[in-house]
Amino acid sequence: MKIALLSDVHANLRALEACLAHAAAQGAGRLAVLGDLVGYGAQPAEVVRRIRGLAGEGAIVLKGNHDEYAVAPPAQALSLDQSGAAWTHERLDKDALDFLAALPLTAAIDTALLVHASADAPERWHYVDNERRAEASLDAACLNPAVRYVFCGHVHAQTLYFRGAGQGLMRFEPTPGVPIPVPQHRRWIATVGSVGQPRDGNTRAMYALFDAARAELTFHRVAYDHLAAAADIRAAGLPAYFAERLEAGL
Template sequence: MRWALITDIHANRQALEAVLADARAQGATHFALLGDFVGYGADPAWVVDQVRQLTADGARVVLGNHDEAVVQGSKPGMHPDARAVIEWTRAQLDHEQLDFLAKLPLRAQAPEAGCLFVHANAFDPGGWEYIQGRAEAVRSLHAHAARIQVCGHMHDPMLFHLSGTGKAGDFRPVAGAAMPLPTHRQWLIIPGSCGQPRDGNPAACYALLDPGPSELDDARVTFQRVAYDVEAACAGVLASGLPAPIAERLARRLTRGE
């Protein structure tokens, strides 16, 4: 059993195509999709349909804050660019696609892998608070007994752990290097963004999780980076009429931002 952990696709068709192809080539048999399927990118309908198909095939899928915003519509006080993206995205999705997003849960579990999946955190999944460091990671790990939590929302790949004595630590992963997840610790995996990486590396992020043969065995996680056609993704944003700064941000590979 090998899980592909994919999050924050943000309507980036080119990135998702590349990640799915790589995951399948790497032997992934199970998929967890951690929200923010829409927002920013030019292909929300295509991405939502891919997610729907993966869900029908057994993937674990949870709601993201951008998905919620598109379902509910823009609100007063939003930044004009954010409002424009939300309203444009809503217009691209049909009733069935919006209904699919609206019915997504905030949490999903894979007991067979010892995993809890959420978009933002386990302590308040619908509050959309970021896990920016150890303090938030420990709070999330304390909120649920799952041995492995997997979260999106933060676009930079990261790995946190918590021992039985309360000692916490973190790792900034190296792409392609398998990391053991010993059973005497809880783990929190942030795979990084598939469609909007913001760590200065334009390659799409995801992670591969290999649970141990039993709950007594160590699991293993490998963070992956996959090159894709960034220029085509930017061109699609501009051709769609979405605000130019969105394409510029993707092209410049900014390191931070919501």
């Protein structure tokens, strides 16, 4: 079965729909959303509604830090991450807020552990953005000997790490659309990128497709109308900086 791994949608319905359509065309048989359904974007209610529907059809959905902020906005925003939480909260009804509040921090599919941030302390939202942090996450996940793969989001980048012949992890930068063999005799950890808020200078949405039967992982980039998504942000009265990020992919 091919599993589509989507993360960091960030209330960007246009990007979400583009990735879902692309994944379906690639033969994805199951979906997993690795958190941060909301935050930054202009369509939190629409995105939560869409993903709740997917969950009802069997999709796995995890909680991210922005989902937590939306449920209980901090009294004073201490970071950019928290700055739109109150706005998002006001646009979600009770059912949507209850759905976000009940989401788990981790889930397992066969030999894979799914988590929004790092498996060593999922509730602390550590960024898996270097070999050291990847190793801490992988080591924590592999306390369960059945785990061979860890898939996470949070860092808005697509990177694959694996344990080589030595003790440390090796980092691999994938080429979009090119399948990567990920045999089970090694252990692997991947950040699947951001559907709704890419930050590598490329405006295309990100997701990954895991083919468990073939032991292959493919990272994808998907074009969508990012300028319209930026216009949605401006029309909603959110900070212009959020729109500018979509326009530049930063």
